[in-house]
Amino acid sequence: MKKVIILIVVAVVVGLLAYFGWKIVKGSGSSVESELIEFAIPDTDKIDRVVITDNFGRIMDLRRQKGSDKWTDKDGGCISQEGVFYILDACKKIEFKGYLTDNSVETHRKMMLSQHTKVEYFMNGKWHKTWYVGPASPDHLGQVMLLESAEQGLSDKPVIMSIKGMYGIIEPRFYADPLKWRCTQIFELNPKDIKKVDVNFPLQPARSFSVERLGAGDQFSVRQQNIPLPAVDTQYVMLYLNKFKKIHYEMPNYLLNATQIDSLKKSSPFCVLKIDLQNGKSERIRMFRIASETPQVNELGQPVTYEVDRFWAELTNGEIVKCQYFVFDPLTLGHMYFPLDLKSLDLNNYEVKSPDQYKK
Secondary structure (H helix, E strand, C coil), X not given: XXXXXXXXXXXXXXXXXXXXXXXXXXXXXXXXXXXXXXXXXXXXXXXXXXXXXXXXXXXXXXEECCCCCCEEECCCCEECHHHHHHHHHHHHHEEEEEECCHHHHHHHXXXXXXXXXXXXXXXXXXXXXXXXXXXXXXXXXXXXXXXXXXXXXXXXXXXXXXXXXXXXCCHHHCCCCHHHHECCXXXXXXXXXXXXXXXXXXXXXXXXXXXXXXCCCCCEEEEECCEECCCCCHHHHHHHHHHHCCEEXXXXXXXXXXXXXXXXXXXXXXXXXXXXXXXXXXXXXXXXXXXXXXXXXXXXXXEEEECCCEEEEECCCCCEEEEEHHHHHHHHCHHHCXXXXXXXXXXXXXXXXXXXXXXX
């Protein structure tokens, strides 16, 4: 019995000595090297700010709006919510993949001095952790990273991290390029806020139509080429107006230079969409075909000379962006909701001038 008691006492003493030794080393600023691997932040709901700094000195400061899941830039401007989703997803799913070999630690440490993306996380308004995202791991199935945390300070050695359930590098999720963060939202409108929608096809007037709210209620007038339709189904009107709740463009303009943009704006749009709001403001989208260098076939199997999936659009503020027909067709194809008379259009949706001549 005495031997058991002695063994217990010895174990307790050794444990206490080890604990106080660790505290002394930590508190004395010792140079003992560490490899921190606790990158994960499981409770992402408490993250309210993320600051990304890249190699070019560009900084993207992302802020969560109080009491909301919506994120903005530091000035409250709209940003891509999808980009934030992938960052928070990484916080939850990041995991330790392995250590660097002793021979490569110093090489990667020096490499990360000039090649890294800094990602700072704040929780409840206070700095929590910083990830230093370096180059890809030698097998390109992970990322060389360094961790700094409020509790443990800065790690001495980088380690290899990966995203659970994903093969590949992590770095593409973190960027400070403002173009990539630009908000793609065009419309986020409630039907009750819409006073009038006017869709005009300059080269195909038979396709032009408008929907106008009469008074403050749910009575509407639908017109084709400014001629009122004899009967309007309110359910179809509401179905149409609900399509304006979530409209985004695909990507900002990376291709056209200033001269090309000016030329595009001076050309004839194939469609102009205008929305008058109840608050007196208005939105306007001018849509332009994108010429195709290769033969294209539209949804009816007819040959056309333009891209059938995407088009250029000029937004209300004059910005040029690329959009998808798939997104805008529900807003511009009025015959999907209303009994429009399209007898003057051929199968290619071009206005018929003569039996053997089409306006293209």
